[in-house]
Amino acid sequence: MGRQLSSQVMILLVIVNSSLQVKYEFVLDNEHVLSECQDTPPGALSYDSLFDFSEMALTMSDAGVTLSGNATTVWDIKPTDRIQGSANILYFDRGTWQPTVLNIITKNFCATMYDERQFWYKFWTRHIINADEVKDNCLKVAGTKLVMEPYLIKCEFGFDAPLRQGRHKIVVGFRAFDEHNVERKYNICFEITGEFYKL
16 A cells, blocks of 8 residues: 555656756857856866867758768777766856756766666667667767757757756866776866757
């Protein structure tokens, strides 16, 4: 009886939580999608130190930004390293970028790279055609080619807390740690700018 009641309460909490979520679309304002971090952390390199994008094309139209082609990893770290990933959402208010409560951090990005619940899966990793080949190398082996299916970048999110509509940026960071949990000298930082619209 107690176990049945417990499962019913859990199901109810899941339903209530998803019904409280507010859905937003993040509309990109830059056809290049990625830009350098404005407030660069110490030791940070930009997106072109993570990937070689010479085989990739980005096209902006009224519908949004379409991506096609391939990206090849170039980050100089070891295959045994652990990658920590983060994403912080900031809001542009009166000429300055203000932090919001929306922050994501994963201690092991490679373990969650293809997790359907993660925000990067929704608009990036689910479109990698050769995911089986990439899965073991992740972003840790330079020369790994991510073959992307052509797709329109659609960024839709559900948040439990309301979000101010308007200009935002998502600051994405990757940090590498060796097998002794010592951080590598260089990390990766880049930004994605655009506007959130309530759906």
